[in-house]
Amino acid sequence: MSNSGVEKLKAAIRDVPDFPKQGIIFRDITPILSDPLLLNTAIEVLVEPYRNVKVDKIIGIESRGFIFAPPIAMRLGAGFVPIRKMGKLPAETIHHSYDLEYGSATMEMHKDAVSPGERVILIDDLIATGGSAAAAIEMIRKLGGEVIGASFLVELHFLNGRAKLPDIPVHTHIVY
C-alpha cells in the first residue's frame, strides 16, 4: 500500500477529546468505515503484509475486530474466527483473563475454532495496552495454532502494547 493510502486513512480519523474519560483522546475510525473508498483502503492496508502468505484462519476480537477480520479472511481465502467476551459463545470454549486498568476481563474462544498446526493471523482495529491481543494469542496457541502475525490499523505507541507480543510479527499502520 502506498503511503498516500495510509495518509488518507489517518486524515479521516476523528479525534474525540475526553472519551471515554477526561484526558483521553479517542481515535474514532467510523469516518473510515462509512466511506466506501476508505473502507477498501483500510482492508488493503491490513491485507498487504500477508499477500503471499498461506493463512488458514483470521481471528477477530469482539467487537471492533469483527469489522475488519471477515473481509481480510475473504481476501486471503481463510476462515474467520471470533474471540468473544465471556458467555457469548455456545459450544465448548477455552477462556483467558487479562488485567484492565481497574479489574480484569475474560475472553473466550471455541475449542474447535483452530486446529493444531493451523496458521492464523490476529486482527483488531487498534492496539493499546496489548492485553486483549496477548490473551487472544495465548488461547490460539493453547489450541495448537501457529500465530504468524498480528495486524492493527491503529497503534497507540505510548502505551507500548507491542511489549506484550514479543515473539510475533506485529504490523501497525497509523501510529500515535
Add this chain to the structure above:
Amino acid sequence: MSNSGVEKLKAAIRDVPDFPKQGIIFRDITPILSDPLLLNTAIEVLVEPYRNVKVDKIIGIESRGFIFAPPIAMRLGAGFVPIRKMGKLPAETIHHSYDLEYGSATMEMHKDAVSPGERVILIDDLIATGGSAAAAIEMIRKLGGEVIGASFLVELHFLNGRAKLPDIPVHTHIVY
C-alpha cells in the same frame, strides 16, 4: 443464489441445546464463518437481493452484525455504519431503547452516520423478536435515512420478528 448454497449453509449451522438457557436451541453460525467457502456463500446470499440496487450505507448491529455488514458494504460499493450498545460511540449520537424479555436495552448511532435521503440496508446475522432491528430502523429514519431493506441470514420464524418491521422488505435465508 442457488438453493444448494443456502442448504449448505443450513447444514453447517450447529444446534446447541440449552444455550443461553434451558429449553433454547442456539443456532451457532461459527462453523459457517470459519470455512472460507461457506463464508463467501453467506455473503453472496445476503448480497443477492440488492445486486442491482443503489445503496449508500450498510448498517450492522453490534456485535454479530459487524461480521457480515462490512463485506456486504464492500461488495455493493457502500459505506459501513455500526450501531452499538450504549456508551461505546465517541461522537454525538442518537439512541433508542427497546424491550427485552426481562428489562430493556439501549442502542446508539452516530448522528452523522447517515445523511438525509441516503439509502440504507440493515444487516444482522439473525432476526429473533425483531426488537433490535426495529430500534435500528427507528434511529436510521430519525436521521433522515431511507431504509430500503433488512437482510438476515437466519430467521427464528416462531418469534415473529417480522411483525416489528411491517413497512420494509425483509430478506431472510435460513428459517427455523
